[in-house]
Amino acid sequence: MASVPHVAVIGGGSTGIGIARDLAMRGLDVTLLEQGNLTHGTTGRMHGLLHSGGRYAVSDQASAEECIAENRVLRDIASHCVEMTGGLFVKRPEDSEEYFEEKLRGCEACGIPADVVSGVEARDVEPHLARDVDKAISVPDGAVDPFRLVVANAASAQEHGARIETHSKVTDLLVEAGEVVGVEVEHDSGPGKRVHGTEGGSEEIHADYVVNAAGAWAGRIGDMAGLDVAVRPSKGVMTIMNVRQVDTVINRCRPKGDADIIVPHETTAILGTTDEEVEDPEDYPEEQWEVDMMIDTLSELVPMLSEARTIRSFWGVRPLYEPPEVGSTDPTDITRDYFLLDHAERDDLGGMTSIVGGKFTTYRMMGEEISDHVCEQFGIDADCRTAEVPLPGSEDFSVLRDYMDEFGLRSPIGRRSVERLGSRADAVLKTDAPNPAVCECEGVTRAEVQDAIEQSGSDLNAVRIRTRASMGNCQGGFCCHRLASELHGVGDGGDETAVAYDEATAREAWDELLQERWKGQRHALWGEQLSQAALNYALHATTQNRDRDPADGQAVDFTAFDGGSERSDPADTAGVATDGGARDGN
């Protein structure tokens, strides 16, 4: 064994990245492997709720207590990823009074600050709540940007020496003499940042310990060594509205149920969700009834939702786990708690532990517990510091001031950039070159896009999750080609640090982004959003001819087409050259 143990962490969601940061801060040598982008799995497909614990205050008080504790930690270490919106548990006349009381007592028992507000008071805060809402309990729920949080964790892990490999799929576990000694990975485009068109290849990564944090995919990793890690993936739909109909998290105050939460998130509001067990975390039906149910049921709380515009829907797969002997048949009965499965104890195979179950809000706590466990294996005595040391971007609140004048950015672009970047704003936005907005819906400037490209290679979806570019109302209709140009980047802004990729690479990344943006919109195609989709389709296909681009297809015989009339027929040039006075536009 090397003097510093090398730990391979499988999974680039919140859990894996939390573990990687923790271990790296404790001085271990860490390699994190993620099959797609960071947040590719469940983390990138959640409703963005920072739990107060209120949702578990009746059914699972241990989880509720963990949630409120971590809620406070994240507000502190990840301030630039969190918006403290507050939350309401709303009771309608038909909802149980007993349950309302139970919820209130549960919150008190778990140390969750909770106050009862009247229907009138609730509507003062959220005017679009239904007129017949009786009352509500207010709790410290918040909204959190899972992409930004994971990226900040990754940056911190890298600062502490970790190697982060995205688009690197674990294809096998290396087992020698009854012990896991590493992993075999298939790199999509070679090690390091993803660059389209770069040749991939497989690599054997030897490790002193392996942590399986692959979430819904943990069972597949287990299979590679003949281990039974029975994750029970459960899908849930989330429907994104084009504006924030509410500025507070709205929960329905009743026992478990579908379609009972609205989370304001950046410029949107996210409706959730369903809970249905699926066989395969990558291949499951995304169904119309689920979207319809979100709108119809949540309209009972916020009536205007029934006529509002949705911009897309997406599904996430919860990596639920329960010890097989529990045998729940309904996925809503499966605990949201997490489990450490040490395969040496459990299966007699050393060198690896799987972490399964759990939830986003407590990712850091899970990371701490498994990092303690890993350190124990090596007799390392190192304190966890992840609860105290702020994430990159959240280090110094004093920089969160209004940058509009300083960077020549018009409101609200400057403010939003700074909110996203937090304490990194100075470093990213200070540029001598002009800094125009590339994505107008989300107010994302060139400097932010270039910063994201620097972090993530030629992958525009990775740029998207870092910046929110293309995630607003137009869903990339107006900015996908601009992002591709930023990637190409040659000579842009005279900025010599601008990252340059060749045209073929930029085109491939562009197409991938267009396709990704299309995918989620398919579940929002009626009304305004169908009109928007028709416009995007027309812009991309008509003016840009992206659907029939000769660069992608067969060679064109240019000589067979009109070569112009003007040089061959000088008489005709009169029309062009004439200065026709005030209205010679053409």
Place this chain on the structure above:
Amino acid sequence: MAIDSEVLVIGGGIAGMTSALSAARAGADVRLVSYKQSTLRHASGLVDILGYTPDGEGPLTDPYAAIPDLPVDHPYRTVGESTIRDAMALFDEAVPSYRGAHTDRNALVPTHGGTVKPTARYPASAAAGLASDERSVLLVGFESMVDFDGPHAAAHLEAAGVPFDVRGVTIRFPGDLRADAKVTRYAKLLDTDSEVSVGDRDRPVREALAERVGAELDGESRVGFPAVLGDDRAGTVRVALSESLGVDVFEVPMGPPSLPGLRLEDRLFGALDEAGVSIETGNPVVDYECGQPNGGDDRIERVFIEKNGARIPYSADEYVLATGGLVGKGVESDRERVSEPIFDCHVPHPADRYDWFETEAFGDHSFARFGVATDDRLRPTNADGGVEFENLRAAGSVLGGYDFAAEKSGSGVSIATGYTAGRGAAGVSA
């Protein structure tokens, strides 16, 4: 007493304007009403007829040759090839600043995405940029204009196999424009040739721009700019730059807001004015009434326009529906159905909204062909194939049965059906 005309055209896009112009030229007393900004501001300003077959074959060199093989319910089949030619002749005469009429062949025009697009007509401002012209090109982008990146577009054109050398550069537009200046700001500066401060002195912007571009020229025979070279005085701006640089200058058509599209709109409105068409913009048609409201009569008697909260009746003998498709909101939808909002004309569509689209971003989307079906006189028909109203004709993208984006046929269909509907409404038989 209703406001009266012989023909009332609803919609101010290419189809509506062509309808109104055709009806007026045929001698009718015509009124055109339009509500929102027309979708021309979203369009490149190129006037295409047919670039690809519905099966994706192309780019077609000769759009007319492909008409007979189109599906029978395609609007081009309804109006027929010779009508398309007559309609294009009307367009060419009404908009003399467009080129391409000298041949039936399509032109391939570089657009801001950096690829080429087949089109039948193009503004004179784009004429020197044709991709079948073998002279070398320098593409100039402006640092803070994110919609057009010269080096990226040049590399993309090269990948498309264009038969000329092409190079791109990015320069700073002279003067102190803000990073998020609108394209119209650039255009107005160039129109007025305003003084801008460069270094420590003020100079006319055209001269300053030409100097910066000239420093980048390396023997290229033509220079392409994003389509911001002037608005009202675009020809003058282009000629001035061309003379200073000593090479041809052209514009690369862009996305919204598209100056070439807006200039085309101005030209067409000018032609309508000259033809004596009354034009009213900014208020929606919200309802209609038949002669005998309780049925039995399928003639529209009047429509109602909402103006400051009041419903004003407008009556006409004949009506043209040119309100656009999904993009222009002439076709609307909710979770249950697709509809035409003014007259509730039947819009054929699959019952399940998940059948309205395909999985691939550029798949064969059903929604792209949403619109009304018509009889052979372009009168919308109901689910049984009967005419909805005796005196209502439809033109442009409110029509179903064709995917203008995939085919690159949007303007051509609007012009051809607008012409047919306008003349039909004025009593000229097809």
